[in-house]
Amino acid sequence: MNQQELICPVCREALRLENRVYSCNNNHSFDVAKDGYVNLLLTHQRKSKNPGDDKAMIQARRRFFDSGAFDPLAKHLKRVLKPRITDSNGSQQQNPAPHPSILDCGCGEGHLLGTLSGNRFGVDVSKEAIRYAAKRHKEITWIVANGMxxxxxxxxxxxxxxxxxxxxxxxxxxxxxxxxxxLILGVPGPKHLIELRSKLTDHASAFEEKADEAAGKCASHFREMIRETFTYPQTLNQTQILDLIQMTPLFWNSSPEAKEKIRQIEELTITISFALIHFTCSPS
Ligand SMILES: C[S@@+](CC[C@H](N)C(=O)[O-])C[C@H]1O[C@@H](n2cnc3c(N)ncnc32)[C@H](O)[C@@H]1O
Ligand SMILES: [Zn+2]
Known part of the structure; x- marks a missing residue:
């Protein structure tokens, strides 16, 4: 089977999938692992032996998604990615394009991509993340690769x-x-997790500038279409609080004492907030 989207990480020729092996015309080949993903990360493309999120972070993220705390975000993204086209004036219109190709780059354990439909590709540099994703969602092509x-x-x-x-x-x-x-970028919205961050660190500033920073870096390649802040309150139980800490940089950025204090909290209502920036790559 010729999968037109995938190319060889060594020579950039098209990859073909046959008998669970991806190969190119130059005989570079990559086996599909028993869990159903393919590792296209070349040794020189990684900084450490096991780059990306580790198993404990992936498991915490999986539990947090499964608890439903990110369901409103997942539903919103599904609405946003309903098949649509961008016309020559840059405005977007619903379009029943039957089977759009979708890449989630830095997909983690795959929950968000799993809720969408289309010809889907998930990339993460963490083999453990992709392993978790591939075990749950067989219909998606999962790839270990460096998104940078x-x-x-x-x-x-x-x-x-x-x-x-x-x-x-x-x-x-x-x-x-x-x-x-x-292209849809999701970065932390201004008050994302502020209640938790202010309990854990002394410098829990608002994330006001994150969307501007991300948009600025895209300006030379893309045209910004829509910027929205998607915010909702979420009451978390103790397990969800600890998982949320484990799966974010909060885990590394807070002291053992602060983390110990948090362990005593049984319930906390937090703000979940994402700045979502939609770009198109049609020329301006
Ligand atoms: C905060 S998590 C977000 C995961 C997912 N997008 C989600 O919202 O659930 C960041 C992810 O980026 C991955 N990552 C880090 N560096 C990466 C890189 N250079 N290329 C691809 N993925 C990377 C991590 O392994 C982790 O799974
Ligand atoms: Zn090749």
Missing amino acids: RELPFANDSMDHILSILAPRNNEEFARVLKPGGT
């Missing part, structure tokens, strides 16, 4: 790219996105 380096996708191969709280390479996104396609 060259992406293993052909030019103009994706209708949508999603990058939620993950590192990115805007130049590569621009290469891979089809003309008129959409």
Whole structure:
């Protein structure tokens, strides 16, 4: 089977999938692992032996998603990614394009991509994250790769790219996105987790500047279409609080004493807030 979207990380030729092996015309080959993902991360593309989120973080993220605390965000993204087209004036219209190709780059354990429909590709540099994703969602192509380096996708191969709280390479996104396609960036909104952050660190500033920073870095490749802040309150129980800490940089940025204090809290209502910025790569 020729999977037109995937290219060889070594020579950039198209990859074919046959008998659970991806290979190119130059005989570079990559086996599909028993859990159903393919590792296209070359040794020189990683900084450490096990880059990206570790198993404890992935498991905490999986439990947190499964608890439903991010359901409103997942539902919102599903609405946003309903098939649509961008017309020549830059306005978006619903379009029943039957099977859009969607890349989630830095997809973690795959929950968000799993709620969408289309020809889906999930990339993460963490093998453990991709393993968790592949075990749950068999219908998606899961790839271990470094999203900050060259992406293993052909030019103009994706209708949508999603990058939620993950590192990115805007130049590569621009290469891979089809003309008129959409890139959606999700960064922390101004008051994201403020109640928890202020209990854990002394410098829990508002994340006002994050969306501007992210948008600024995209400006030379993409045209910004929509910027929205999606915010809701969520009451968390003790397990959810501890999982949320474990799966975010809060875990590393707070002292053992602060974390111990948090352990005593049985319930906390927090703000969940994402700035979602929609771009298109059609020329302005
Ligand atoms: C905060 S998590 C977000 C995961 C997912 N987007 C979500 O919203 O659930 C960040 C993810 O980016 C991944 N990551 C970090 N560096 C990466 C890189 N260079 N390329 C691809 N993924 C990376 C981590 O392994 C982790 O799964
Ligand atoms: Zn090759």
